[in-house]
Amino acid sequence: MSDRIDPALPKAELHLHLEGAAPPAFIRGLSKEKSIDISGIFDERGGYAYRDFAQFLKVYEAACTPLQSPEDFRRLTLAVLEDRARDGVVYAETFVSPDFCGGGDVAAWREYLHAIDEAAQEAQRTMGITLRGIVTVIRHFGPEKARATALCAAETQGAFITGFGIAGDENAGHPRDFTWAFDCAREAGLRLTAHAGEWGGAQSVRDALDYLKVERIGHGVQAIDDLALVDRLAEDRIVLEVCPGSNVTLGVYPDFARHPIARLRDREVRVTISTDDPPFFHTTLTQEYEALAGVFGWTEDDFRAMNADAMHGAFCDTATRDRILKTIEGRA
Secondary structure, eight states: OOOOOOTTSOEEEEEEETGGGOOHHHHHHHHHHTTOOOGGGBOTTSSBOOSSHHHHHHHHHHHTTTOOSHHHHHHHHHHHHHHHHHTTEEEEEEEEOTTTTTTTOHHHHHHHHHHHHHHHHHHHHHHOOEEEEEEEEEGGGOHHHHHHHHHHHHHHOSSSEEEEEEESOTTSSOGGGGHHHHHHHHHTTOEEEEEESSSSHHHHHHHIIIIIOOSEEEEOGGGGGOHHHHHHHHHTTOEEEEOHHHHHHTTSSSSGGGOTHHHHHHTTOEEEEOOBSTTTTTOOHHHHHHHHHHHHOOOHHHHHHHHHHHHHTOSSOHHHHHHHHHHHTTOO
């Protein structure tokens, strides 16, 4: 059985950081335009260079340095969506943070958001890819900044901004520190997700569910160490935004064969597949599928089923969901 996956297979991606998906060449070019020297974050081949997760976060934030205006983010969004569309992605959700787009000021955030949304609409017209935004708290920036981020999210909830989440260092603070921000977002009508179970163990997943009351978990793979929690995820139909290549590259698991995604799926957890920060991990969604097919014997039918699960858990309106499902299931 071949593990070759057709790159044109329609795909849905729920876990994608906008800045983290920036092609290195785009960031190098933008930094040159602005005379900003961030050459130290690149390796000899021009890719992003880091040793471990702590340095990854520092390099990530350094790569954001040239992104200084709404126009920069408009160009970034188009570059990211061009890569996704080339990889067969027809629907994506991306994490965006007011901390990187206006510093948490609502008026400035609106300008950045308008530019991002404008690029998304252009990409839908010209590339056939649909994008939605999840406003995201940077956990290691602390709960006070999270409140400002939640207010930005609540003020701009709508057709494009449909979700709210938290990312960053899982060891910084506790989910209970961010309940105000999540309550604010929930009351504004936003759907909720949280990074957990990447570094913080199974307990971090349980805490995100109990304190933040989310319907999706970013990563969540360490839940496998608590089978009662795994059963809870399956029974409550919690969607996991799994990023296998990211987990392997960062050392959460040593290789794809020992990654728990198949065991989670076998226990009827709704797992979906994403790339997280693809240029940082030298991956595409097609490459993720091929690696998983090679290790677990999954076929294109398996990936279609997981993409359908992704759309049933997607933070979008019913009409958009139905339209994308027709494409994924070959009914369009």
